Amino acid sequence: MSDPIYVTDQLIADDIDAYLDLHQHKTMLRFITCGSVDDGKSTLIGRLLYDSKMIFEDQLAALETDSKKVGTQGQEIDFALLVDGLAAEREQGITIDVAYRFFNTEKRKFIVADCPGHEQYTRNMVTGASTADLAVILIDARKGVLVQTRRHSYLCHLIGIRNLVLAVNKMDLIDYDQAKYDAIVADYAAFAQSIGIESFTAMPISGFKGDNITTRSANTPWYSGPTLVEHLETVDVLSALDVDKPLRLPVQWVNRPNLDFRGFAGLIASGSVKPGDDVRVLPSGKTSTVTRVVTMAGDLDEALAGQSVTLCFADEIDCSRGDVIAAADNPPQAADQFEATLVWLNDAAMHVGRAYWLKLGTQTVSVSVQQPKYAVNVNSMEHIAVKTLELNAIGVAEITTDKAVVFEPYAENRTLGGFVLIDKLTNATVAAGMINFSLRRAQNVHWQATDLTREDHAALKNQAPKVLWFTGLSGAGKSTIANEVEKRLNMMNRHTFLLDGDNVRHGLNKDLGFTEADRIENIRRVGEVAKLMADAGLIVLTAFISPFRAERDMVRAMLPEGEFVEIHVDTPLAVAEARDVKGLYKKARAGQLKNFTGIDSPYEPPEAPEIRVNTAEMTAAQAADFIIQQLLPLK
Amino acid sequence: MNATLTHLERLEAEAIHIMREVVAEAERPVMLYSVGKDSAVMLHLARKAFYPSPPPFPLLHVDTTWKFRAMYELRDRMANESGMELLIYHNPEAQERGINPFDHGALHTDMWKTEGLKQALDKWQFDAAFGGARRDEEKSRAKERIFSFRTASHGWDPKNQRPELWNLYNARKHKGESIRVFPISNWTELDVWQYIHLNNVPIVPLYFADKRPTVERDGMLLMVDDDRFPLKPGEVPVERSIRFRTLGCYPLTGAVESTAATLPQIIQETLLTTTSERQGRAIDKDAGGAGMEVKKQQGYF
Structure with a gap:
């Protein structure tokens, strides 16, 4: 056993006040350890905790018992058991999820994220890396640079970690052989350079024996660099580097306790701010001057990146959650189309074209993702052509947002460049993304303001525009009923248009097939056309199977509140199949037709449609009458 | 001012950021208040996060009737001082059956605390509850998210946690589901003590x-x-x-x-x-x- 990092030093016993003063001024470093089970990652962390006296006697006693029972080190202490917290992990001897551990030295406090190494846990590693200042990449000295070493290095680089430590571990098992160590470092250096890693710090260690962890090892006299802990104690932390950048403060919450106080609360993402500074609020572009930096302990003269503050302005300008307060002379841009690198985190693959929520800083917007330009093979770094992104896949794709987002490229600002995508139905966090740049066409395409509004169009027709969205299985009777409804509306002097699924596929959408992605795009286009027609003042009827709830909700979201009327033509599958007007069910059952809704592709019925008609109980004419009654008055 | 924040300054800023996110995105947040030192720090952080407003959520004490007398005294004083509403909940079934730590062992914790908490959250329909748990306390807590998602029946699924990247928290949920939020996840026991010391909590x-x-x-x-x-x-x-x-x-x-x-x-x-x-x-x-x-x-x- 080597000496503990943190000899419970005499100062604590002698002069606790002096000690506290010292501790109070410590900085904090967050880092991750990457490597596979066999690289000794958990052992290294266990060692750091043990040496820094973060393991108490009762925990040690439990550890000794566990080590004998399920440990992998025979009768010796298995430090890995300290770190693997979930029952499944202890049973299987692997790390599944990111675990956070804490230890102190005389100079710093450390938070270490222990990340699982297997490829199927890429998402967990990216999660752990997202908050890290530094990464320790472990290599088993007996094995050298492996595929997983490359994968981990690539992911750390991707997520923007600039401080990389190459810890060549288990040196005791290769007799502290310098030549072998040098060969591994040279091998890694060549790889690192090939993927754009500018620098890294290599060191020979043994987590198990304690070589070069806290004290210089006598076993590696040829190594003159720092020990692991010395290095961790002295590298720059990320937030220190953000202070010199221009001010960026995403507004979280507006503080209005009374009419005399209006403060904007948020965490400073970069730069600094003090009273008298000129600021600009994005995306509005309005400017003002900071009057106060408010905290409960009294107003501050200056606040820095990393601090949570409340700002007051000299002017009553509009500013709310989602806005970004920035240096007046150096504001970020806003755009609605980006190229981004995505890491897919969910079991359900990406749906090209489907609407997701995007959360970036304090902004949440609706977005759709285009087909990826390519995905990256995380083992070989090769670009591969793909149609979608599956769990753990990393790819580059274009994203379109429904309104402008204030952003900066991720490489310049993690807070304004990093985002997550959220599934609108399950609410799961499905992807992490990093903005590379905005697309030029987003900057050049502007919304042309016209003098006549949609209200003018509708007023001339003396009607309220609507989109009557008929959804249901093939053969349910959507087109027939929609046709009946349109005839009735026409007799009532209403201006209408019927968009029919089959007809649209002969023209506007003839380039689309029936895969899930194509079906989503089919509905998106129909939704856009219906919206334009509603803008023109028409009552639009659409008859599409539109099997996915998400796309129907996407169209609903395009239109003003109350204008989208979802009509579920509810016919049991057996009834629709028995009718089989077009003979399609027969073909699908025979396997001649792929992706047929109800057979080998799902139909997600509406949960709360505005109108529901059951065609097993009503004729088409009855259903049409019922729908008209529900729609009245039409103004 | 020093250009690099100290570890306590960073931890404080992180906790305040988390509390503000919850208030901005949840419909009915509440702060669990157990009167211990971690609760004391949580309350202090909440007051800082929303100053000069009082924290815009109530305090909830899921009481077992078996706390130390000194704890009840401090609880009432702090609620008064912070200007926050104090909600106190007693599981009526535990009360009726006279569940106590001497005769009922583990059942005492289960009925008064676990069941009592679920009942209280259901009663007031809270969709986000702040807790003072720290990752250094216990092994499974070391793996829990800061925004920890709970099903409508309050269950936690450790294998199906939402990824949490950077400081982006996904607070979206369906009706009936809720989120437990742990703003001081990254604090250690020493950090808590030192913060109390420096801030006179x-x-x-x-x-x-x-x-x-x-x-x-x-x-x-x-x-x-x-x-x-x-x-x-x-x-x-x-x-x-x-x-x-x-x-x-x-x-x-x-x-x-x-x-x-x-x-x-x-x-x-x-x-x-x-x-x-x-x-x-x-x-x-x-x-x-x-x-x-x-x-x-x-x-x-």
Whole structure:
């Protein structure tokens, strides 16, 4: 056993006040350890905790018992058991999820994220890396640079970690052989350079024996660099580097306790701010001057990146959650189309074209993702052509947002460049993304303001525009009923248009097939056309199977509140199949037709449609009458 | 000002950021308040986060009726001082059946705390609840997210947690589902003490050593806080100079012999100690090594 990092030093016993003063001024470093089970990652962390006296006697006693029972080190202490917290992990001897551990030295406090190494846990590693200042990449000295070493290095680089430590571990098992160590470092250096890693710090260690962890090892006299802990104690932390950048403060919450106080609360993402500074609020572009930096302990003269503050302005300008307060002379841009690198985190693959929520800083917007330009093979770094992104896949794709987002490229600002995508139905966090740049066409395409509004169009027709969205299985009777409804509306002097699924596929959408992605795009286009027609003042009827709830909700979201009327033509599958007007069910059952809704592709019925008609109980004419009654008055 | 924030400044900024996110995105947040030192820090952080407004959510104390008297005193004082509404909940079934820590062991925690908490959250329809749990306390907590998602029946699924990247928290949920939020996840026991020290955060006097009546049982020093404490035949309370490292229900919480009467002395003792903080708590010992993980899956905080 080597000496503990943190000899419970005499100062604590002698002069606790002096000690506290010292501790109070410590900085904090967050880092991750990457490597596979066999690289000794958990052992290294266990060692750091043990040496820094973060393991108490009762925990040690439990550890000794566990080590004998399920440990992998025979009768010796298995430090890995300290770190693997979930029952499944202890049973299987692997790390599944990111675990956070804490230890102190005389100079710093450390938070270490222990990340699982297997490829199927890429998402967990990216999660752990997202908050890290530094990464320790472990290599088993007996094995050298492996595929997983490359994968981990690539992911750390991707997520923007600039401080990389190459810890060549288990040196005791290769007799502290310098030549072998040098060969591994040279091998890694060549790889690192090939993927754009500018620098890294290599060191020979043994987590198990304690070589070069806290004290210089006598076993590696040829190594003159720092020990692991010395290095961790002295590298720059990320937030220190953000202070010199221009001010960026995403507004979280507006503080209005009374009419005399209006403060904007948020965490400073970069730069600094003090009273008298000129600021600009994005995306509005309005400017003002900071009057106060408010905290409960009294107003501050200056606040820095990393601090949570409340700002007051000299002017009553509009500013709310989602806005970004920035240096007046150096504001970020806003755009609605980006190229981004995505890491897919969910079991359900990406749906090209489907609407997701995007959360970036304090902004949440609706977005759709285009087909990826390519995905990256995380083992070989090769670009591969793909149609979608599956769990753990990393790819580059274009994203379109429904309104402008204030952003900066991720490489310049993690807070304004990093985002997550959220599934609108399950609410799961499905992807992490990093903005590379905005697309030029987003900057050049502007919304042309016209003098006549949609209200003018509708007023001339003396009607309220609507989109009557008929959804249901093939053969349910959507087109027939929609046709009946349109005839009735026409007799009532209403201006209408019927968009029919089959007809649209002969023209506007003839380039689309029936895969899930194509079906989503089919509905998106129909939704856009219906919206334009509603803008023109028409009552639009659409008859599409539109099997996915998400796309129907996407169209609903395009239109003003109350204008989208979802009509579920509810016919049991057996009834629709028995009718089989077009003979399609027969073909699908025979396997001649792929992706047929109800057979080998799902139909997600509406949960709360505005109108529901059951065609097993009503004729088409009855259903049409019922729908008209529900729609009245039409103004 | 120093260009690099200290670790406590970073931890404070992170906690405040988390609290503001919850207030901005949740419909009915609440802060669980157990009157311990972690709750004290949480309340202080909340007051800082929303100053000059009072924190825009109530405090909820899921009471077992078996807390130390000094805890009830501080609770009422702090609620008053912070200008926050204080909600107190007692599980009516536990009350009716007279569930107590002396006769019912683990059932006491289960009924009063786990069930009581679920009932209280359901009663007031809270969709986000702040808790003061820290990742350094226990192994399964080390893997829990800061925004920890709960099903409509309050269950936790450790294998299906939402990825949490950067400081982006996904607070979206369906009706009936809720989120437990842990703003001081990344704090250690020492950080908590030091923060209390630097910010003069009021804490229950029981954390400071004093002469108190005690009995020794199963290697634990228990304080006789009131006359509900059933003494065994021949058992006589002995005055000892003791203090508490952690405060729960008084018969379930072991004291340590100590003379540490000031915060620096307490911190000194913490640093020189050789047993972990939760060792005095009976709850972790139930159900073997995975005790806390199982309890959390059932809805315990």
